[in-house]
Amino acid sequence: MRLMRVTSALVAVPLLAARSPLIIPLTPFSSYSEIKADGCRSRKTAGAVPDIGAAVAPTSSSPTASLRRAGRFGLGAAPLGNLFQEIDDAEAAAIIDGAWDSGIRVFDTAPHYGLGLSELRLGAALARRPRDEFVLSTKVGRLLEPDPSGAGRLDDEGFVVEATRRRRWDFSADGARRSLESSLERLGMDRVDIVHLHDPEGRVDEAIDGALPALVALREAGVISAVGVGSKDTATLTRIIETGMVDVAMVAGRYTLLEQPAADDVLPAALAHGVDIIAVGVYNSGLLATPHPDPAAPYEYGSAPEAVYRRAVRLADACAARGVPLPVAALHFPLRHPAVVNVTVGLGGASHVAQTAGYVSEPPTEEFWRGLEEEGLVPEGER
Secondary structure, eight states: OOOOOOOTTSSOOTHHHHSOOOOOOOOSOOSHHHHHHHTTTTTOOOOOOOOTTSOOOOOTTOTTHHHHHHOSEEEEOGGGGTBSSOOOHHHHHHHHHHHHHTTOOEEEOOTTTTTTHHHHHHHHHHTTSOGGGOEEEEEESEEEEEOGGGTTOBOSSSBOSBOOEEEEEOOSHHHHHHHHHHHHHHHTOSOOSEEEEEOOTTOHHHIIIIIHHHHHHHHHTTSOSEEEEEESOHHHHHHHHTTTOOSEEEEESSSSSSOOGGGTTHHHHHHHHTOEEEEEOTTGGGTTSSSSOOTTSEETTEEOOHHHHHHHHHHHHHHHHTTOOHHHHHHHGGGGSTTEEEEEEEOSSTHHHHHHHHHHTOOOOHHHHHHHHHTTSSOTTOO
């Protein structure tokens, strides 16, 4: 297998040479308590909770107004960082171009994805697009540092790239600012719209006292539009939502057609605090990605327990009996909840773009959902 080295020369980033160095202001806040005392979230307008299934109608003053206007589906860029399989630059560009041509205007990436490769590729492709016509998010929490000892060795976190950089956890204020500035360099952008805390479970106190106030200050300074958090841990998501400092939360695999643990805590907290939810991992790592679940398909990046697999098969059979492929139902299910404004999915190849565009364009009917409710396969009343 050929190892791909992630360097700034890997792909052309036309804006890098033209733009002046970014100066990210230092946060005037040193802690969560100072943020609370300052009332720094006063500019956020939550707006009325939309009816389930209704179009999202943002207020112009909402930090996530651009996200809501951009559409209900987005492209997750982890596969652009060679997640589990290597793709070349041309294939990566074709995925992004195909998504754009199908109407996708929400794009999410992170330094973690391919040790920066995802950001490089996404930025290069989006450089040809009008900046005000798309919403771009990245993440902080893992700083990338050079690792010469990794030459010739494969990254050990699932990305098919040469491990010439290492990740270092850092949810400090300075770490968040450094991470964002490095991301902007790789993206070739002067700004991103949303910055998420990335997987802060286990480091929640550090994130709340360090990175989160720094991101709030950047939002207040106009450097970013919104502050978010992304995690698969519902307790972590709930705790950070309840700080009142975030505008959006990315819920990974915890509100899906297969299982909905986030309905117990994360989603009520989001509604109470006016936080918009982006659902990701809606195929549960791949178990719901095909019309007939494969027992060898990944679940939580491992094997599905027998009970989970049986439930997936039951869902697939119920969907097929009503003429709806399982992946279509999985893609649309999260949007039934009023807190969820967007579903973002990764696409591993250009051939998947047209298929996914077809899924997006064919939402199941309310009669379909009522049938699943009657069989006890989905929660009642979320329409």
